Amino acid sequence: MAFIEISGLTKYYDSRAGRVEALGGIDLSIDEGTFLGVMGPSGSGKSTFLSMLGGLCHPSSGSLRIDGIDLYRLPGEKLADFRREYLGFVFQSFNLVPYLTALENVMLPLAVKKMPTTEKRQRAGQVLERVGLKARAGHLPGELSGGEQERVAIARALVNRPPLILADEPTGSLDSATSAEIMALFAELNAEGQTIVMVTHNAETTSCFHRTLFLRDGQLAGGRDAALPDA
Amino acid sequence: MxxxxxxxxxxxxxxxxxxxxxxxxxxxxxxxxxxxxxxxxxxxxxxxKMENFGANILLTPKTDELSLSYGGITLGGVTVDPREIREADLDRISTIPNRRNIAAVAPKILGAVQVKGERVMLMGVVADREFHLKRWWSVQGRPLAAENELVAGSAVARRLGLAMGETIEIEEFPFVVTGILQETGSQDDDLLIASLPAAQILLGKTGLVSLVEVAALCGECPVEDMVSQIAAVLPDVKVGAIQQVVKSRxxxxxxxxxxxxxxxxxxxxxxxxxxxxxxxxxxxxxxxxxxxxxxxxxxxxxxxxxxxxxxxxxxxxxxxxxxxxxxxxxxxxxxxxxxxxxxxxxxxxxxxxxxxxxxxxxxxxxxxxxxxxxxxxxxxxxxxx
Structure with a gap:
């Protein structure tokens, strides 16, 4: 059984102009340890697809299972718990909390966990070290460069040791050299067995992906498989 | 975190x-x-102020008759009740449970006397207690200090043409006017105020008082409690709280x-x-x-x-x-x-x-x-x- 099972996933929005289909009947399986790239022009449904994978946007129909859990059948606030335990988000514009230091930002997903503060601090420190930013732990986001902020965002996504990382245009606002560094970091994480789904516009990054999906008008317009890692 | x-x-x-x-x-x-x-x-x-500057309990002789006096207007035919309060009985007030709350007990005797051919009201008081109780009294001159001294209310002083230092005779006893009360707008303006023993002798009521004003310093307990305590030790006396003053304040x-x-x-x-x-x-x-x-x-x-x-x-x-x-x-x-x-x-x-x-x-x-x-x-x- 695949790690992610997507079946007939659709999403449409009703507006005055009529029904707009953002995603139309996606069927897909993603194995554990895959580094999946999702590409497509603006308005193709990439963001909707990632939001649905992230448990942030209920589908109009279809089902989505991650590790055997039917996400949108989870009762009440269990979806929030699922996000906390299973997913790590890396947003396009970093989305760090401006009044928290790099270390505190990394500790955010642990804030609502029952765990001694020293352990939270220790774990966040280790992840910051992993992304090469331990020396900047006490700095506010405004005091960090774009690349450093992105690394903090990646550290925050990793701190809960989630099985799946979802990244939305993580290199979108970085220069090419920093982009290459960030993609190398993602590749490194994937090499350690981390499953990653990344939405990107950047064709240069596709070499890192095991598998690339192309979306157009909410439909799968094609795909390309590279060698999958050994399970 | x-x-x-x-x-x-x-x-x-x-x-x-x-x-x-x-x-x-x-x-x-x-x-x-x-x-x-x-x-x-x-x-x-x-x-x-309420407790210090004014009486809030009034002791009067017990009577079966209803009062026919209001706001200084007395209907004809009503005479002073022959019964009086015995001065010696007032010591019992100091035995009530809330005795510590009593700030002042001011007994007084009232009666009519003849002065310069006019009938006027004489009030005998214990001077220091009375003047302590009625802080609003303002005396031109000085309050009375001896038994042959008196203070005149503003209206009676005007009517009788009294002057400070003047000696007047009441029932053949000489009294020196030591002070004149400034106008109070109350019945006090019509009084001649002398010492209690002197007034008792003049009125032939030695050892008796007409009424007693009591100031109770009772912040926590209701005045009504004090009233019932005093009534219990003085069963022959009518004890009442001056509710109007208390309640309006x-x-x-x-x-x-x-x-x-x-x-x-x-x-x-x-x-x-x-x-x-x-x-x-x-x-x-x-x-x-x-x-x-x-x-x-x-x-x-x-x-x-x-x-x-x-x-x-x-x-x-x-x-x-x-x-x-x-x-x-x-x-x-x-x-x-x-x-x-x-x-x-x-x-x-x-x-x-x-x-x-x-x-x-x-x-x-x-x-x-x-x-x-x-x-x-x-x-x-x-x-x-």
Whole structure:
């Protein structure tokens, strides 16, 4: 059984102009340890697809299972718990909390966990070290460069040791050299067995992906498989 | 790192909003504290005056007849009741359970005498007690000090053409006029005031008194309790509280307190509105941040807790500062508003109450913004996904 099972996933929005289909009947399986790239022009449904994978946007129909859990059948606030335990988000514009230091930002997903503060601090420190930013732990986001902020965002996504990382245009606002560094970091994480789904516009990054999906008008317009890692 | 840490850091690093919120609530709490502590101090002052500056219990001879006198108008045919109070019996008043609450017992004898061919009312008093009880009496000259001295009311002095230092004869006894009462607008203006023993001899009522005024210093116990205690030791005497004076003064204080509470409620409501508007603004400003929290796995309850924790800290700070500001304002206003020097009382109940009020109002006013924040759609909130 695949790690992610997507079946007939659709999403449409009703507006005055009529029904707009953002995603139309996606069927897909993603194995554990895959580094999946999702590409497509603006308005193709990439963001909707990632939001649905992230448990942030209920589908109009279809089902989505991650590790055997039917996400949108989870009762009440269990979806929030699922996000906390299973997913790590890396947003396009970093989305760090401006009044928290790099270390505190990394500790955010642990804030609502029952765990001694020293352990939270220790774990966040280790992840910051992993992304090469331990020396900047006490700095506010405004005091960090774009690349450093992105690394903090990646550290925050990793701190809960989630099985799946979802990244939305993580290199979108970085220069090419920093982009290459960030993609190398993602590749490194994937090499350690981390499953990653990344939405990107950047064709240069596709070499890192095991598998690339192309979306157009909410439909799968094609795909390309590279060698999958050994399970 | 807990929700409390996030809330605390947000407040610490967004100082201008914190200051605005604190001031909004602080003004309300300070107003409440000022008005309540002022009204407390003024109540205490009024009670002090009420108990010190005037009798509130009247002892008169027991009679079966109804009084036919009102406001100084006496209907014809009503004679002075032949029964009098024995002066010696008054010692029993000092045996009642609340004897420590008795500030003054002022017995007096009343009767008509002939002076310069006119019939006038003579009142025999224990001078020091009477003048202590009636602080509003202002004497031109000096109060009487010896048994052959008297003070004349303004009206009787005018009518009889009395002058200070003049010696007059009453029933063949010589008396020196040592002072003239300035006009009081009451029946006191028509009196000649002499010492109790001298008046008793003149009126032929040695050892008897016509009425006794008692001032009870009773802050905690009702005057009615004192009345029943005195009635128990003096069964042949009619004991009554001067309810009119007590009640009208208490009514004035109650009116001030009601006004103070009304103003305080309005100011607190405005404070709550300031907190509500600011917190709503803050939630809207932090839409993306809340989206991040939700995406990272915060439950709706966590978002509500986060916002309410911030509101709690802000309100607590506003409560403490509001109480201190209110007490400072009271200290500055008391000398202006109170006639006598009244001490500022640091009331722990008021302190605790004002802090609780601040926390309650601040938290309640933030409840809707907190719920609104928790209901934000994380996708809409992030917009980048």
């Amino acid at each position: 807990t929700l409390g840490t996030i809330a605390f850091n947000n407040l610490r690093r967004r100082k201008s909003r914190l200051i605005f919120l604190v001031i909004g609530l602080l003004i309300g709490i300070a107003t409440v504290v000022t008005l309540l502590s002022l009204s407390q101090a003024m109540t205490a002052e009024a009670r002090h 208490m009514h004035a204080i109650e009116q001030f307190q009601a006004f103070a509470l009304g103003v305080a409620a309005v100011v607190i409501l405005i404070g709550a509105l300031v907190v509500f508007v600011t917190m709503m603004g803050s939630v809207n400003e932090r839409t993306r941040e809340i989206g991040i929290f939700r995406a990272l796995g915060f439950r709706r309850g966590h978002v509500v807790t986060l916002i309410l924790t911030e509101a709690f800290w802000v309100s607590l700070l506003a409560g403490v500062l509001g109480f201190l500001s209110g007490m400072l304002a009271t200290r500055l206003l008391l000398p202006v508003l109170a006639e006598e020097h009244v001490h500022l009382v640091w009331n722990p109940i008021l302190a605790g109450g004002s802090i609780l009020l601040a926390v309650g109002v601040g938290t309640l006013a933030s409840l809707y913004p907190a719920l609104h924040a928790s209901r934000l759609d994380p996708t809409e909130a992030l917009r980048t996904l």
